[in-house]
Amino acid sequence: MGNIVHFENVGLRYGTGPETLSDVSFTLTAGGFYFLTGASGAGKTSLLKLLYLAQRPTRGAVRLFGEDAGSLPRARLPGFRRRIGVVFQDFRLLPQLSAYDNVALPLRVAGVRESEIEAPVLEMLAWVGLSARVTAKPPTLSGGEQQRIAIARAVIARPEILVADEPTGNVDPDMADRLLHLFEALNRLGTTIVVATHDMHLIGRIPRAQLMRVEKGRLVDPSGLLRHPPGAA
Protein backbone atom coordinates (compact mmCIF):
# COMPACT_ATOMS: atom_id res chain seq x y z
CA MET A 1 0.00 0.00 0.00
CA GLY A 2 1.31 3.51 -0.85
CA ASN A 3 1.29 6.61 1.23
CA ILE A 4 -1.96 8.52 1.00
CA VAL A 5 -1.13 11.35 3.42
CA HIS A 6 2.23 12.83 4.26
CA PHE A 7 2.84 15.76 6.67
CA GLU A 8 6.31 17.28 6.77
CA ASN A 9 7.14 19.81 9.51
CA VAL A 10 3.65 21.21 9.33
CA GLY A 11 2.73 24.29 11.33
CA LEU A 12 -0.72 25.88 11.58
CA ARG A 13 -1.54 29.28 12.96
CA TYR A 14 -4.94 31.00 13.00
CA GLY A 15 -4.49 34.66 12.12
CA THR A 16 -1.74 36.22 14.15
CA GLY A 17 -2.20 33.89 17.13
CA PRO A 18 0.30 31.32 18.38
CA GLU A 19 0.88 28.11 16.43
CA THR A 20 -1.87 25.56 17.05
CA LEU A 21 0.20 22.86 15.43
CA SER A 22 3.98 22.82 15.28
CA ASP A 23 6.43 20.63 13.39
CA VAL A 24 3.93 17.85 12.75
CA SER A 25 5.35 15.11 10.57
CA PHE A 26 3.75 11.74 9.83
CA THR A 27 2.69 9.47 7.01
CA LEU A 28 -0.56 7.56 6.58
CA THR A 29 -0.64 4.46 4.44
CA ALA A 30 -3.57 3.89 2.11
CA GLY A 31 -5.93 1.38 3.70
CA GLY A 32 -4.67 2.03 7.22
CA PHE A 33 -6.77 2.56 10.35
CA TYR A 34 -5.60 5.36 12.62
CA PHE A 35 -6.72 6.76 15.93
CA LEU A 36 -5.80 10.30 16.87
CA THR A 37 -5.84 11.01 20.58
CA GLY A 38 -4.97 13.86 22.81
CA ALA A 39 -6.49 16.16 25.39
CA SER A 40 -9.09 18.73 24.45
CA GLY A 41 -7.41 21.70 22.80
CA ALA A 42 -4.27 19.69 21.98
CA GLY A 43 -4.75 20.27 18.26
CA LYS A 44 -6.61 17.14 17.09
CA THR A 45 -9.36 19.04 15.30
CA SER A 46 -6.84 21.41 13.69
CA LEU A 47 -4.88 18.44 12.41
CA LEU A 48 -8.07 16.93 11.00
CA LYS A 49 -8.92 20.25 9.33
CA LEU A 50 -5.63 20.08 7.47
CA LEU A 51 -6.48 16.52 6.49
CA TYR A 52 -9.89 17.35 5.06
CA LEU A 53 -8.67 20.57 3.43
CA ALA A 54 -10.57 23.04 5.57
CA GLN A 55 -7.25 24.74 6.29
CA ARG A 56 -3.95 25.13 4.53
CA PRO A 57 -0.76 24.81 6.58
CA THR A 58 1.02 28.06 7.43
CA ARG A 59 4.31 26.23 7.03
CA GLY A 60 5.58 22.82 6.07
CA ALA A 61 4.15 20.49 3.47
CA VAL A 62 0.92 18.50 3.39
CA ARG A 63 0.73 15.91 0.64
CA LEU A 64 -2.60 14.25 -0.08
CA PHE A 65 -3.06 11.55 -2.71
CA GLY A 66 0.49 12.26 -3.85
CA GLU A 67 -0.03 16.01 -4.42
CA ASP A 68 0.96 19.07 -2.46
CA ALA A 69 -2.30 20.11 -0.82
CA GLY A 70 -0.81 23.38 0.38
CA SER A 71 -0.43 24.72 -3.14
CA LEU A 72 -3.46 23.12 -4.77
CA PRO A 73 -5.35 25.66 -6.86
CA ARG A 74 -8.79 26.40 -5.49
CA ALA A 75 -10.49 24.90 -8.53
CA ARG A 76 -9.04 21.47 -7.71
CA LEU A 77 -10.09 21.41 -4.05
CA PRO A 78 -13.64 20.05 -4.67
CA GLY A 79 -12.27 17.02 -6.48
CA PHE A 80 -9.95 16.29 -3.55
CA ARG A 81 -12.65 16.89 -0.97
CA ARG A 82 -14.96 14.39 -2.68
CA ARG A 83 -12.33 11.74 -1.97
CA ILE A 84 -12.48 12.53 1.75
CA GLY A 85 -15.45 11.77 4.01
CA VAL A 86 -15.76 13.86 7.14
CA VAL A 87 -17.73 13.32 10.34
CA PHE A 88 -17.70 16.66 12.10
CA GLN A 89 -17.68 16.84 15.87
CA ASP A 90 -20.75 19.10 15.73
CA PHE A 91 -22.31 16.98 12.93
CA ARG A 92 -22.94 19.97 10.64
CA LEU A 93 -26.18 18.51 9.31
CA LEU A 94 -28.36 20.85 7.29
CA PRO A 95 -31.44 21.44 9.46
CA GLN A 96 -33.68 22.34 6.54
CA LEU A 97 -33.16 18.96 4.85
CA SER A 98 -34.54 15.57 5.86
CA ALA A 99 -32.30 12.77 7.10
CA TYR A 100 -32.58 11.23 3.64
CA ASP A 101 -31.56 14.43 1.85
CA ASN A 102 -28.68 15.04 4.25
CA VAL A 103 -27.26 11.60 3.57
CA ALA A 104 -27.88 11.98 -0.19
CA LEU A 105 -26.07 15.33 -0.34
CA PRO A 106 -22.54 14.06 -1.19
CA LEU A 107 -23.96 11.99 -4.04
CA ARG A 108 -25.90 14.96 -5.37
CA VAL A 109 -22.84 17.19 -5.08
CA ALA A 110 -20.91 14.58 -7.06
CA GLY A 111 -23.58 14.69 -9.78
CA VAL A 112 -25.00 11.19 -9.25
CA ARG A 113 -28.35 10.80 -10.99
CA GLU A 114 -31.42 10.95 -8.78
CA SER A 115 -32.50 7.46 -9.84
CA GLU A 116 -29.21 6.05 -8.55
CA ILE A 117 -29.34 7.76 -5.19
CA GLU A 118 -32.33 6.26 -3.43
CA ALA A 119 -31.12 2.67 -2.98
CA PRO A 120 -27.71 3.44 -1.43
CA VAL A 121 -29.14 6.16 0.80
CA LEU A 122 -31.89 3.90 2.16
CA GLU A 123 -29.36 1.12 2.64
CA MET A 124 -27.04 3.43 4.54
CA LEU A 125 -29.87 4.74 6.71
CA ALA A 126 -30.86 1.14 7.48
CA TRP A 127 -27.27 0.39 8.39
CA VAL A 128 -27.14 3.16 10.95
CA GLY A 129 -30.55 2.09 12.27
CA LEU A 130 -32.54 5.07 11.06
CA SER A 131 -34.86 3.56 8.45
CA ALA A 132 -37.80 4.82 10.43
CA ARG A 133 -36.51 8.42 10.45
CA VAL A 134 -35.94 8.91 6.73
CA THR A 135 -38.10 12.02 6.50
CA ALA A 136 -37.21 13.46 9.90
CA LYS A 137 -35.30 16.70 10.00
CA PRO A 138 -32.19 17.00 12.20
CA PRO A 139 -33.74 19.30 14.83
CA THR A 140 -36.26 16.55 15.59
CA LEU A 141 -33.56 13.88 16.00
CA SER A 142 -31.63 13.03 19.16
CA GLY A 143 -27.88 13.75 19.38
CA GLY A 144 -27.07 10.09 18.74
CA GLU A 145 -29.38 9.97 15.72
CA GLN A 146 -27.83 13.11 14.31
CA GLN A 147 -24.39 11.61 14.77
CA ARG A 148 -25.42 8.50 12.86
CA ILE A 149 -26.81 10.64 10.04
CA ALA A 150 -23.51 12.54 9.97
CA ILE A 151 -21.60 9.24 9.70
CA ALA A 152 -23.93 7.96 6.98
CA ARG A 153 -23.37 11.20 5.04
CA ALA A 154 -19.60 10.89 5.42
CA VAL A 155 -19.39 7.35 4.07
CA ILE A 156 -22.18 7.28 1.46
CA ALA A 157 -19.88 8.31 -1.40
CA ARG A 158 -17.27 5.66 -0.49
CA PRO A 159 -14.42 8.10 0.24
CA GLU A 160 -10.78 7.07 0.04
CA ILE A 161 -10.15 8.65 3.43
CA LEU A 162 -12.70 8.88 6.22
CA VAL A 163 -11.93 11.51 8.85
CA ALA A 164 -14.09 11.36 11.97
CA ASP A 165 -13.91 13.76 14.88
CA GLU A 166 -15.27 12.07 18.02
CA PRO A 167 -17.75 9.99 15.99
CA THR A 168 -19.08 7.98 18.91
CA GLY A 169 -19.32 10.76 21.45
CA ASN A 170 -23.12 10.84 21.48
CA VAL A 171 -24.10 7.21 20.95
CA ASP A 172 -24.62 4.31 23.35
CA PRO A 173 -22.00 1.52 23.50
CA ASP A 174 -24.01 -0.80 21.25
CA MET A 175 -24.31 1.84 18.55
CA ALA A 176 -20.64 2.77 19.03
CA ASP A 177 -19.77 -0.87 18.29
CA ARG A 178 -21.97 -0.89 15.21
CA LEU A 179 -20.41 2.31 13.91
CA LEU A 180 -16.96 0.94 14.55
CA HIS A 181 -17.89 -2.17 12.59
CA LEU A 182 -19.02 0.09 9.76
CA PHE A 183 -15.65 1.85 9.83
CA GLU A 184 -13.89 -1.52 9.84
CA ALA A 185 -15.98 -2.71 6.91
CA LEU A 186 -15.08 0.41 4.98
CA ASN A 187 -11.46 -0.04 5.98
CA ARG A 188 -11.50 -3.60 4.65
CA LEU A 189 -12.78 -2.18 1.35
CA GLY A 190 -9.68 0.00 1.21
CA THR A 191 -10.79 3.23 2.87
CA THR A 192 -8.18 4.85 5.08
CA ILE A 193 -9.80 5.68 8.42
CA VAL A 194 -8.68 8.45 10.77
CA VAL A 195 -10.69 8.72 13.99
CA ALA A 196 -10.06 11.38 16.59
CA THR A 197 -11.27 10.15 19.96
CA HIS A 198 -10.73 10.25 23.70
CA ASP A 199 -12.31 6.83 24.09
CA MET A 200 -9.53 4.36 24.98
CA HIS A 201 -12.08 1.54 25.01
CA LEU A 202 -12.81 2.31 21.37
CA ILE A 203 -9.10 2.36 20.54
CA GLY A 204 -8.68 -1.02 22.16
CA ARG A 205 -11.43 -2.49 19.97
CA ILE A 206 -9.32 -2.25 16.84
CA PRO A 207 -6.03 -3.90 17.73
CA ARG A 208 -4.49 -3.38 14.31
CA ALA A 209 -5.19 0.34 14.31
CA GLN A 210 -2.27 2.67 14.75
CA LEU A 211 -2.25 5.47 17.27
CA MET A 212 -1.21 9.09 16.97
CA ARG A 213 -1.12 11.28 20.02
CA VAL A 214 -1.16 15.07 19.92
CA GLU A 215 0.04 17.12 22.87
CA LYS A 216 0.14 20.90 22.81
CA GLY A 217 0.13 21.02 19.05
CA ARG A 218 2.85 18.45 18.50
CA LEU A 219 2.86 14.75 17.78
CA VAL A 220 4.44 13.20 20.86
CA ASP A 221 6.65 10.98 18.81
CA PRO A 222 8.92 13.56 17.18
CA SER A 223 10.20 11.03 14.65
CA GLY A 224 6.72 10.83 13.18
CA LEU A 225 6.63 7.04 13.48
CA LEU A 226 3.21 5.71 14.25
CA ARG A 227 2.85 3.37 17.17
CA HIS A 228 0.35 0.66 17.96
CA PRO A 229 -1.77 1.46 20.99
CA PRO A 230 -0.50 0.08 24.29
CA GLY A 231 -1.27 -3.59 24.70
CA ALA A 232 -2.56 -3.96 21.15
CA ALA A 233 0.45 -5.73 19.64
Next chain:
Amino acid sequence: MNGYRRRAAIDLRLLGEGQRSWVMAGIMAIMLFLTVLAGALGLGVARSAGGIDRQLAGQLTVQLVEADASARDVRARALVAALGRVPGVTRVREADRAELAALLRPWLGDAGLDPDLPMPVLIDVTASPGAAAQVAAAARRVAPAARVDGSARWLSPVRGLLATLFWVAIALVLVIAAATAGVALLVARAGLDTHRDTIDVLHMLGSTDLQVARLLQRRIARDTLLGGALGTLAALALVALFQTRLALTGSEVLGGATLAPVDWTLLLLLPIGFALLATVATRMTVLHTLGRKL
Protein backbone atom coordinates in the same frame (compact mmCIF):
# COMPACT_ATOMS: atom_id res chain seq x y z
CA MET B 1 -41.73 13.89 -9.44
CA ASN B 2 -38.91 13.41 -11.93
CA GLY B 3 -35.23 13.63 -10.97
CA TYR B 4 -34.66 17.12 -12.30
CA ARG B 5 -37.66 18.63 -10.54
CA ARG B 6 -36.80 16.82 -7.33
CA ARG B 7 -33.26 18.12 -7.45
CA ALA B 8 -34.43 21.66 -8.22
CA ALA B 9 -36.79 21.48 -5.23
CA ILE B 10 -33.95 20.28 -2.99
CA ASP B 11 -31.67 23.02 -4.31
CA LEU B 12 -34.26 25.61 -3.28
CA ARG B 13 -34.72 23.93 0.10
CA LEU B 14 -30.96 23.98 0.67
CA LEU B 15 -31.17 27.73 1.12
CA GLY B 16 -34.47 27.60 2.95
CA GLU B 17 -37.66 29.44 2.06
CA GLY B 18 -37.60 32.72 3.88
CA GLN B 19 -39.18 36.12 4.08
CA ARG B 20 -36.22 37.59 2.20
CA SER B 21 -37.41 35.79 -0.92
CA TRP B 22 -40.64 37.83 -0.93
CA VAL B 23 -38.77 41.04 -0.18
CA MET B 24 -36.59 40.44 -3.23
CA ALA B 25 -39.64 39.65 -5.38
CA GLY B 26 -41.35 42.83 -4.11
CA ILE B 27 -38.32 44.98 -4.91
CA MET B 28 -38.12 43.46 -8.38
CA ALA B 29 -41.84 44.11 -8.94
CA ILE B 30 -41.27 47.81 -8.23
CA MET B 31 -38.12 47.90 -10.37
CA LEU B 32 -39.83 46.31 -13.35
CA PHE B 33 -42.93 48.47 -12.92
CA LEU B 34 -40.77 51.59 -13.23
CA THR B 35 -38.64 50.12 -16.01
CA VAL B 36 -41.62 49.15 -18.13
CA LEU B 37 -43.13 52.62 -17.70
CA ALA B 38 -39.82 54.25 -18.66
CA GLY B 39 -39.42 51.82 -21.56
CA ALA B 40 -42.96 52.50 -22.77
CA LEU B 41 -42.29 56.25 -22.59
CA GLY B 42 -39.11 55.83 -24.62
CA LEU B 43 -40.73 53.62 -27.23
CA GLY B 44 -43.82 55.84 -27.46
CA VAL B 45 -41.70 58.96 -27.88
CA ALA B 46 -39.59 57.22 -30.53
CA ARG B 47 -42.78 56.25 -32.39
CA SER B 48 -44.08 59.81 -32.15
CA ALA B 49 -40.80 61.32 -33.35
CA GLY B 50 -40.69 58.81 -36.20
CA GLY B 51 -44.22 59.80 -37.21
CA ILE B 52 -43.33 63.50 -37.22
CA ASP B 53 -40.23 62.80 -39.28
CA ARG B 54 -42.19 60.80 -41.80
CA GLN B 55 -44.90 63.44 -42.07
CA LEU B 56 -42.68 66.50 -42.30
CA ALA B 57 -39.48 65.31 -43.91
CA GLY B 58 -40.75 66.11 -47.45
CA GLN B 59 -42.94 69.13 -46.65
CA LEU B 60 -41.55 72.44 -48.01
CA THR B 61 -42.99 75.92 -48.33
CA VAL B 62 -41.79 78.32 -51.04
CA GLN B 63 -42.45 81.96 -50.18
CA LEU B 64 -42.20 84.82 -52.64
CA VAL B 65 -42.65 88.47 -51.63
CA GLU B 66 -43.47 90.74 -54.56
CA ALA B 67 -45.24 94.09 -54.23
CA ASP B 68 -46.41 94.18 -57.87
CA ALA B 69 -49.49 91.95 -58.00
CA SER B 70 -49.30 91.15 -61.74
CA ALA B 71 -45.56 90.33 -61.60
CA ARG B 72 -46.23 88.25 -58.47
CA ASP B 73 -48.93 86.20 -60.25
CA VAL B 74 -46.66 85.58 -63.27
CA ARG B 75 -43.77 84.49 -61.05
CA ALA B 76 -46.09 82.30 -58.96
CA ARG B 77 -47.33 80.40 -62.02
CA ALA B 78 -43.76 80.01 -63.29
CA LEU B 79 -42.67 78.75 -59.88
CA VAL B 80 -45.48 76.18 -59.69
CA ALA B 81 -44.62 74.94 -63.18
CA ALA B 82 -40.86 74.77 -62.46
CA LEU B 83 -41.26 73.06 -59.09
CA GLY B 84 -43.61 70.46 -60.59
CA ARG B 85 -40.81 69.39 -62.92
CA VAL B 86 -38.26 68.76 -60.13
CA PRO B 87 -37.59 65.02 -59.74
CA GLY B 88 -39.01 63.70 -56.43
CA VAL B 89 -41.70 66.36 -56.16
CA THR B 90 -45.10 64.70 -55.86
CA ARG B 91 -47.33 67.67 -55.19
CA VAL B 92 -47.19 71.45 -55.72
CA ARG B 93 -50.02 73.67 -54.58
CA GLU B 94 -50.26 77.44 -54.28
CA ALA B 95 -52.17 78.62 -51.23
CA ASP B 96 -55.11 80.78 -52.38
CA ARG B 97 -55.84 84.25 -51.07
CA ALA B 98 -58.59 83.04 -48.73
CA GLU B 99 -56.16 80.66 -46.97
CA LEU B 100 -53.61 83.46 -46.60
CA ALA B 101 -56.24 85.77 -45.18
CA ALA B 102 -57.23 83.06 -42.68
CA LEU B 103 -53.58 82.71 -41.63
CA LEU B 104 -53.29 86.49 -41.11
CA ARG B 105 -56.63 86.92 -39.36
CA PRO B 106 -55.14 86.70 -35.83
CA TRP B 107 -52.98 89.74 -36.62
CA LEU B 108 -54.93 91.75 -39.22
CA GLY B 109 -58.53 90.73 -38.61
CA ASP B 110 -60.81 91.34 -41.59
CA ALA B 111 -58.25 93.77 -43.08
CA GLY B 112 -56.56 90.73 -44.50
CA LEU B 113 -59.49 90.31 -46.87
CA ASP B 114 -58.71 93.62 -48.60
CA PRO B 115 -57.90 92.69 -52.26
CA ASP B 116 -55.44 95.60 -52.47
CA LEU B 117 -53.38 94.32 -49.55
CA PRO B 118 -50.13 92.86 -50.97
CA MET B 119 -49.83 89.24 -49.96
CA PRO B 120 -46.81 86.95 -50.38
CA VAL B 121 -47.10 83.87 -52.53
CA LEU B 122 -47.00 80.65 -50.53
CA ILE B 123 -46.51 77.38 -52.40
CA ASP B 124 -46.73 74.04 -50.53
CA VAL B 125 -44.45 71.39 -51.98
CA THR B 126 -44.44 67.72 -51.10
CA ALA B 127 -41.24 65.99 -52.16
CA SER B 128 -39.08 63.06 -51.26
CA PRO B 129 -36.75 63.88 -48.32
CA GLY B 130 -33.66 64.11 -50.55
CA ALA B 131 -35.23 66.55 -53.04
CA ALA B 132 -35.25 69.65 -50.80
CA ALA B 133 -32.02 71.10 -52.25
CA GLN B 134 -33.23 70.65 -55.83
CA VAL B 135 -36.54 72.33 -54.98
CA ALA B 136 -34.68 75.29 -53.49
CA ALA B 137 -32.41 75.56 -56.56
CA ALA B 138 -35.34 75.37 -58.96
CA ALA B 139 -37.24 78.06 -57.01
CA ARG B 140 -34.26 80.44 -57.04
CA ARG B 141 -33.72 79.97 -60.76
CA VAL B 142 -37.25 81.27 -61.40
CA ALA B 143 -37.36 83.81 -58.56
CA PRO B 144 -34.02 84.63 -56.91
CA ALA B 145 -35.86 86.28 -54.00
CA ALA B 146 -37.91 83.14 -53.24
CA ARG B 147 -37.42 81.64 -49.79
CA VAL B 148 -37.73 77.88 -49.23
CA ASP B 149 -38.50 76.58 -45.72
CA GLY B 150 -38.71 72.99 -44.61
CA SER B 151 -41.74 72.42 -42.39
CA ALA B 152 -39.54 70.28 -40.11
CA ARG B 153 -37.68 73.45 -39.19
CA TRP B 154 -40.77 74.87 -37.46
CA LEU B 155 -41.25 71.68 -35.50
CA SER B 156 -37.61 71.24 -34.57
CA PRO B 157 -38.19 72.36 -30.93
CA VAL B 158 -40.88 69.67 -30.60
CA ARG B 159 -38.58 67.16 -32.25
CA GLY B 160 -35.81 68.19 -29.84
CA LEU B 161 -38.12 67.75 -26.87
CA LEU B 162 -39.09 64.27 -28.05
CA ALA B 163 -35.44 63.32 -28.53
CA THR B 164 -34.65 64.51 -25.01
CA LEU B 165 -37.57 62.53 -23.60
CA PHE B 166 -36.40 59.46 -25.48
CA TRP B 167 -32.88 59.66 -24.08
CA VAL B 168 -34.19 60.37 -20.58
CA ALA B 169 -36.33 57.23 -20.84
CA ILE B 170 -33.35 55.18 -22.04
CA ALA B 171 -31.23 56.57 -19.21
CA LEU B 172 -33.96 55.66 -16.71
CA VAL B 173 -34.08 52.09 -18.00
CA LEU B 174 -30.30 51.83 -17.73
CA VAL B 175 -30.23 53.34 -14.24
CA ILE B 176 -32.92 50.93 -13.02
CA ALA B 177 -31.10 48.04 -14.67
CA ALA B 178 -27.93 49.05 -12.82
CA ALA B 179 -29.91 49.34 -9.58
CA THR B 180 -31.34 45.86 -10.19
CA ALA B 181 -27.85 44.46 -10.64
CA GLY B 182 -26.89 46.25 -7.42
CA VAL B 183 -29.84 44.74 -5.55
CA ALA B 184 -28.93 41.28 -6.86
CA LEU B 185 -25.35 41.85 -5.69
CA LEU B 186 -26.48 42.86 -2.20
CA VAL B 187 -28.95 39.97 -1.97
CA ALA B 188 -26.25 37.54 -3.12
CA ARG B 189 -23.85 38.86 -0.48
CA ALA B 190 -26.55 38.67 2.19
CA GLY B 191 -27.35 35.14 0.99
CA LEU B 192 -23.71 34.10 1.30
CA ASP B 193 -23.66 35.50 4.81
CA THR B 194 -26.99 33.98 5.89
CA HIS B 195 -26.20 30.57 4.46
CA ARG B 196 -22.52 30.53 5.41
CA ASP B 197 -22.86 27.30 7.41
CA THR B 198 -24.68 25.51 4.62
CA ILE B 199 -22.14 26.71 2.07
CA ASP B 200 -19.24 25.59 4.28
CA VAL B 201 -20.75 22.12 4.54
CA LEU B 202 -21.34 22.00 0.78
CA HIS B 203 -17.72 22.98 0.20
CA MET B 204 -16.49 20.32 2.60
CA LEU B 205 -18.58 17.76 0.71
CA GLY B 206 -16.88 18.79 -2.52
CA SER B 207 -19.23 21.40 -3.99
CA THR B 208 -17.63 23.70 -6.50
CA ASP B 209 -18.10 27.46 -6.32
CA LEU B 210 -20.21 27.22 -9.45
CA GLN B 211 -22.57 24.76 -7.76
CA VAL B 212 -22.96 27.15 -4.83
CA ALA B 213 -23.41 30.10 -7.20
CA ARG B 214 -26.12 28.19 -9.06
CA LEU B 215 -28.08 27.72 -5.84
CA LEU B 216 -28.15 31.46 -5.20
CA GLN B 217 -28.59 32.55 -8.79
CA ARG B 218 -31.56 30.20 -9.28
CA ARG B 219 -33.21 31.66 -6.22
CA ILE B 220 -32.56 35.26 -7.26
CA ALA B 221 -33.57 34.62 -10.89
CA ARG B 222 -36.82 33.03 -9.70
CA ASP B 223 -37.61 35.97 -7.41
CA THR B 224 -36.72 38.50 -10.12
CA LEU B 225 -38.88 36.72 -12.66
CA LEU B 226 -41.81 36.35 -10.30
CA GLY B 227 -41.73 39.91 -8.96
CA GLY B 228 -40.76 41.28 -12.37
CA ALA B 229 -43.71 39.59 -14.07
CA LEU B 230 -46.12 41.13 -11.57
CA GLY B 231 -44.55 44.59 -11.93
CA THR B 232 -44.51 44.31 -15.72
CA LEU B 233 -48.17 43.30 -15.93
CA ALA B 234 -49.21 46.18 -13.69
CA ALA B 235 -47.16 48.66 -15.74
CA LEU B 236 -48.49 47.30 -19.03
CA ALA B 237 -52.05 47.72 -17.80
CA LEU B 238 -51.24 51.35 -17.00
CA VAL B 239 -49.59 51.86 -20.40
CA ALA B 240 -52.64 50.36 -22.13
CA LEU B 241 -54.84 52.84 -20.25
CA PHE B 242 -52.61 55.74 -21.34
CA GLN B 243 -52.72 54.52 -24.93
CA THR B 244 -56.51 54.59 -24.87
CA ARG B 245 -56.49 58.11 -23.46
CA LEU B 246 -53.93 59.28 -26.06
CA ALA B 247 -56.04 57.93 -28.89
CA LEU B 248 -59.01 59.94 -27.57
CA THR B 249 -57.08 63.25 -27.76
CA GLY B 250 -57.15 63.16 -31.58
CA SER B 251 -53.70 64.78 -31.62
CA GLU B 252 -51.46 63.59 -34.45
CA VAL B 253 -48.29 64.00 -32.39
CA LEU B 254 -49.71 62.30 -29.29
CA GLY B 255 -51.55 59.69 -31.36
CA GLY B 256 -48.25 58.86 -33.02
CA ALA B 257 -47.02 57.64 -29.64
CA THR B 258 -49.16 54.50 -29.94
CA LEU B 259 -47.04 51.40 -29.28
CA ALA B 260 -46.71 48.80 -32.02
CA PRO B 261 -46.92 45.04 -31.31
CA VAL B 262 -43.13 44.80 -31.42
CA ASP B 263 -42.95 47.44 -28.66
CA TRP B 264 -45.32 45.45 -26.44
CA THR B 265 -43.21 42.35 -27.06
CA LEU B 266 -40.05 44.23 -26.07
CA LEU B 267 -41.69 45.41 -22.85
CA LEU B 268 -42.87 41.88 -22.08
CA LEU B 269 -39.29 40.63 -22.48
CA LEU B 270 -37.95 43.09 -19.90
CA PRO B 271 -38.48 40.80 -16.86
CA ILE B 272 -36.59 38.02 -18.63
CA GLY B 273 -33.78 40.45 -19.41
CA PHE B 274 -33.70 41.63 -15.82
CA ALA B 275 -33.73 38.04 -14.50
CA LEU B 276 -30.72 37.31 -16.71
CA LEU B 277 -29.02 40.46 -15.48
CA ALA B 278 -29.68 39.53 -11.83
CA THR B 279 -28.42 36.00 -12.52
CA VAL B 280 -25.16 37.25 -14.00
CA ALA B 281 -24.68 39.78 -11.16
CA THR B 282 -25.32 37.04 -8.57
CA ARG B 283 -22.97 34.60 -10.24
CA MET B 284 -20.16 37.13 -10.46
CA THR B 285 -20.65 38.22 -6.84
CA VAL B 286 -20.70 34.66 -5.49
CA LEU B 287 -17.70 33.51 -7.51
CA HIS B 288 -15.74 36.63 -6.57
CA THR B 289 -16.58 36.31 -2.85
CA LEU B 290 -15.98 32.56 -2.61
CA GLY B 291 -12.78 32.89 -4.64
CA ARG B 292 -11.21 34.72 -1.71
CA LYS B 293 -11.95 31.86 0.70
CA LEU B 294 -10.27 28.45 0.95
